[in-house]
Amino acid sequence: FDDASLTGIGMAEDEFHTVVRRKGRGCRTTQPTGARTVQALFEAQRDNRLQTTQDEDLDPRCVDRGLKTLNRMLQALQTSQMLHQLTCDVLSAIDAVGPMPQVVDLICIGLGAPSHSSNAQHQLALLAALSGVLQKQGKKLAISMHEPMFNINDQQIIKRWLPKAEFCETNVEAKLAVRQPTLIYMPHCPSTLYCNLLLTNWTSALSNLVLVGNSFTTYFERAVTEEQKKKIAAIIKVLPHCTERPFVNVTQDFEAAFGDTSVHHFPPAVLATVPDTLWRDCPPFPLADHDVVTQSPLT
Numbered sequence: 001f002d003d004a005s006l007t008g009i010g011m012a013e014d015e016f017h018t019v020v021r022r023k024g025r026g027c028r029t030t031q032p033t034g035a036r037t038v039q040a041l042f043e044a045q046r047d048n049r050l051q052t053t054q055d056e057d058l059d060p061r062c063v064d065r066g067l068k069t070l071n072r073m074l075q076a077l078q079t080s081q082m083l084h085q086l087t088c089d090v091l092s093a094i095d096a097v098g099p100m101p102q103v104v105d106l107i108c109i110g111l112g113a114p115s116h117s118s119n120a121q122h123q124l125a126l127l128a129a130l131s132g133v134l135q136k137q138g139k140k141l142a143i144s145m146h147e148p149m150f151n152i153n154d155q156q157i158i159k160r161w162l163p164k165a166e167f168c169e170t171n172v173e174a175k176l177a178v179r180q181p182t183l184i185y186m187p188h189c190p191s192t193l194y195c196n197l198l199l200t201n202w203t204s205a206l207s208n209l210v211l212v213g214n215s216f217t218t219y220f221e222r223a224v225t226e227e228q229k230k231k232i233a234a235i236i237k238v239l240p241h242c243t244e245r246p247f248v249n250v251t252q253d254f255e256a257a258f259g260d261t262s263v264h265h266f267p268p269a270v271l272a273t274v275p276d277t278l279w280r281d282c283p284p285f286p287l288a289d290h291d292v293v294t295q296s297p298l299t
Contacts, residue, residue: 056151059115066115066157073125073253074161081249083126086212086263087133089245090183093210093265094139097181103140106131108165109174109186110193111145115153122257123187128161130185141183144168146176173288175200178208186213187261192286194219195234202282206238207268215262217244233283241270241278 077083094104108127112120131141143165145158150167158165174186174193178201186193194213201209216235223229229236245263 056153058152058156062115062153063156066121066153067160069121070114070125070128070157070161073122074129076251076253077125077129080251082247082251082254082258083129083133085248086126086130087137089263090130090134090210090212091137091139093243093245093263094181094183096265096267097207097210098268100139101180103142104134105178105180105182106134106141106143107146107176107182107184108143109146109176109184109197110189111147111150113147113149113151113154114157115151119188119257122254123185124158124161126254126258127185131162142166146172146174175285177201178205181208182210184209184211184213186211187258188214191219191232191235192288195232195283195286198234198238199282199285202234203279204268204271204274206241206266207271209264209266211264213261213264215244215246215260216242216264217262218260231286233286237278237281237283238266241274242266243270 094100111123111127114120114124131143135141143162144167145162145165146168147154148171150158155167158167174189174196176184176197178184184197186197191214194211194216197209197211198206216239219232219235220239223232223236242264243266247258247261247263250258250261
């Protein structure tokens, strides 16, 4: 995201998309030649944006603007029914997992850049508010942030509200193995990342996951063609064994950042009845979308 971006979220076919309207001078691109494809151009622009973002210097005014915006959002959330219901759903899902460890892992994936993106600011505000309420409820949290687009300004903003959060330097594309009850916070990430997460835990270990993200039911309902269904095969296979609670009471200010967002979990009692064939017939990992920052540049 850049400083001149106005972002919103919409859905087309089987995917959640970030709609970006830019003003000012656009990026210069070259025409594809030879084996270069539209996909390759998307990847080249994405990698250039990533490098530019990471090279940015600390801008105190940018950080201050971000903090003031987040403070207003947090104040609006404090008494909101959305936060109350989300907290109840998350606590219910975590408690359903079974005996709790002393510390619950809270992993945030694909937040975006809160120094520039309105959606990222809204999502960070809810994450900060949710973590605060969970801690007041007696949950000890170990928070980690997975986002290759973070620059120093983003990290400074996040540390103000989540001072103990750790920033993961390795981009694993959501291929995270979960060994204990874990809250995954990843609203409006590409479907590839959700599938990567599911497939990396393609056993009864899925019961450890409490996932705040795009509605799996909506993905299923909007997958019409065989290609779309193949792309989200992991989601389709586990959906019958997933408990999903959609966000409710979402105010207009937060609608763009949380439209079609749900809390998902996989009750251990339900997974205990799943036939072994589900785990044996594991779908392949999907190919990365052009908006997924991969571990290494694609050519």
